Amino acid sequence: MSLIDAMVKPPPLTDLQKARLGILEPGLRAAVYSADYKRAKAVAADIQSVLRSTGHETRLMRSKTWLFEAALNAGELLTAEAGFRGIRAKTAMSTKVHLEATALLVVCLLRQKKISEAEPLIEKVLKGKTIKDAARRRQFIENVTARYQLESYISAVKDCAYETLIPDAVDADAIEAVKTKTDEELYAQIASALPREVLEFVYRVDRAARKQLTMVEILYLPSPVHTQQKIEQGRSFFASLKLVIWKSLCDPQSEIYKAWYTNGMAQVLSKKYYAIVVSAALVDLGFAVKAVAVPATALLMKLGIEVYCERYKPGEILDVRDGKA
Template identity: 35%
Template structure:
């Protein structure tokens, strides 16, 4: 790719506005907005042949599509990035990793394992040990979270009953500490989620060089219900956060307008139940635990703590 033309002042100023706006679309899963912003970035950068930066913007677009449930669109996009980028670049690695997540979401475990193996092999191209450790930890955590979500979605039996979830959530708030709520959620995670989590982690470690295995956090075990609950809660934030905190949600609109309805605990539980139902998650104690955490923290703290994060790492991001 020919990218030897320096960015102009106008380009830099526009990108400082457009790129953060595009990254924020991943949290909200706002695909239409992401498409418009990506088109603006492409129009801005195409005349000066900054193709790599355009591909980076498109990765944000495809990750937004992934979060919006548009998996075919996302897969085709990531496959395009993989074809157009050097195998030694972070851009290529991120596209492979996100494509693995697309296959996990589809419950296509064979292809997911294959893409995980490719991703692990490509992480070795990251020369900085700290950055390599950062990416390993972020990727394995995301894969474990996605495994939990797949397992939860496969356990569809009865619909969630708002009154029952509300009662259980209020009892959890009154009777349990934060860590005890996480343990309750861990106990409610179905066996399929646990098995899939362990399957994907094994596929990951199988391809990992010995020295790099030390970079991973300890495995989540079935016996440690609190740790399992925390990982499940981290996975479910992609559902619960949008129900409570996304600017398009009824709760967020009421909250931002200072309406007293947001202090009605059942209103918060109802939003989370609706979001879980839409995501085909019907495990009652998982929904009740998620609602209890939202009530216990309060909307402002919950929205800050549980905002969904992207797999892609910004240059300034050290976490």
């Protein structure tokens, strides 16, 4: 029995508590999207002062999940891992909070390439019966498996290649690619540059997920043959980059977003911001490959910041909060 299970049901929230939480909880979720762990800690401490005195532990654990998701997004992997393990220990397996903490713990482990530790937890996430509504469960399965695929790409490419990336050269080649190549050709170019061991890691994570699902549930996912096609591999890798570049491009406080919002796309292009962001992200990952940087930059140029920021918002990949899945 968990600590929360052992407690008496708390009293209804007071109007004052509701008012404070109406401000604090959205603030904490905003810190998740902006990967601002320092801010998240301050807000979470305020939420704890509101909830703990009246024994609202389940809602407090939900805020802790957001706190450690902010740590995860900020790259504080060991802190996030310890936090999600703590939440799992304090919550009942039948709760959505426990499910989300488990799902995000898998993300922590994948980012550390601890796939053997992640596999049994993937089973718990996908075989659990917390979400009983058929439509919501289907959406949950689609969301979680998609998230794990993206995480597996980002994890697998770490420390695979160290070419010298010069943003000016990447930008010039990307402009030419925009003029001469289709999206499909750009995705195929990315896929061709992915090492075999990267694809094998992605397939292993995919298999770990599929074997937990029923025959009907497997039909919710793209065919394995489909996901092995080069264009789809490139498309998936490009999508995975949102996990490392979305904040730089789309955070309203970022230099690039401000430049676009204030002066329009012309200044973003003239400053070579896309090439700079992509090159920096690939270098940080340890996957500095010009054959990836150029088509990824070209695809960003084609999309534009406004479309990219809306279509690739990371925070919407995994969402089982407030009854959603």
